[in-house]
Amino acid sequence: MCRIHAVAFSREDRLSLETYFSALADLFYPQFCVGCGSRASDVLCRSCFDNLPHVGSPRCARCGHPTAFEAFVCDECKDVDFAFETARAPLRYEGVGKEIIHALKYRGYFPVVEKIMAPMMEFVIEENSFDFVVPVPMHSSRRRKRGFNQAEVMARSVSRKINRPVSDKLEVVRRVRDQVELTAAGRRDNVRGAFRHTGRIGGKVLLVDDVFTTGSTMSECAETLRLAGASEVHAISFCRTC
Ligand SMILES: [Zn+2]
Numbered sequence: 001m002c003r004i005h006a007v008a009f010s011r012e013d014r015l016s017l018e019t020y021f022s023a024l025a026d027l028f029y030p031q032f033c034v035g036c037g038s039r040a041s042d043v044l045c046r047s048c049f050d051n052l053p054h055v056g057s058p059r060c061a062r063c064g065h066p067t068a069f070e071a072f073v074c075d076e077c078k079d080v081d082f083a084f085e086t087a088r089a090p091l092r093y094e095g096v097g098k099e100i101i102h103a104l105k106y107r108g109y110f111p112v113v114e115k116i117m118a119p120m121m122e123f124v125i126e127e128n129s130f131d132f133v134v135p136v137p138m139h140s141s142r143r144r145k146r147g148f149n150q151a152e153v154m155a156r157s158v159s160r161k162i163n164r165p166v167s168d169k170l171e172v173v174r175r176v177r178d179q180v181e182l183t184a185a186g187r188r189d190n191v192r193g194a195f196r197h198t199g200r201i202g203g204k205v206l207l208v209d210d211v212f213t214t215g216s217t218m219s220e221c222a223e224t225l226r227l228a229g230a231s232e233v234h235a236i237s238f239c240r241t242c
């Protein structure tokens with residue numbers, strides 16, 4: 001006859017079991033997903049990876065805004081005078097896309113750059129043979145506070161992927177207000193004359209930023225790059241707000 005023993009774990013047993021399972025979890029799920037915070041085998045769990053907010057296609061060939069049909073220009077950009085030729089972003093600035101940006105920007109979690117950002121950005125770049133990769137610069141006071149410029153970290157990673165050099169000759173002249181609370185016109189005024197170049201940046205340039213909102217920062221940078229000798233400027237960001 002089979003007797004069932006009630007197994008009573010002591011507190012010490014429970015602790016050692018927890019340690020054991022935690023060590024096991026570390027082995028299979030060594031980190032936390034930046035999208036939802038659950039244990040994951042990589043920087044994103046499978047569910048968050050499946051929920052990445054892709055911009056997809058069709059999209060406007062000029063500004064990258066999602067459209068109903070393939071279009072050379074769209075309603076969003078037909079009246080806007082951009083100094084760059086094209087703008088692209090793989091994701092919308094929401095959900096997991098926003099969490100990835102925040103992981104880098106506010107928590108300095110760099111693995112997301114090599115593992116998610118740069119590969120996804122490279123995937124949506126339609127041009128090739130760039131002469132330089134240029135990050136949207138950050139004012140020195142803000143950079144000191146944060147410790148890094150996220151656009152520069154992203155630009156360096158993209159530059160390694162496409163094997164083109166980074167130019168650091170684009171600089172901020174003055175500190176600009178945070179663009180978040182400004183209207184489109186306010187954003188353009190806010191960044192007008194905010195950048196300068198410290199040397200020649202000729203040829204075809206890939207301009208990198210974290211988030212594309214109205215394009216006013218990218219456009220102002222592109223205008224300065226043209227003054228520096230660039231013949232074409234293509235903008236790439238990880239997310240766009242629409
Ligand atoms: Zn997740």
Ligand SMILES: [Zn+2]
Pocket residue numbers: 060061062063064065073074075076077078
């Ligand atoms: Zn457009």
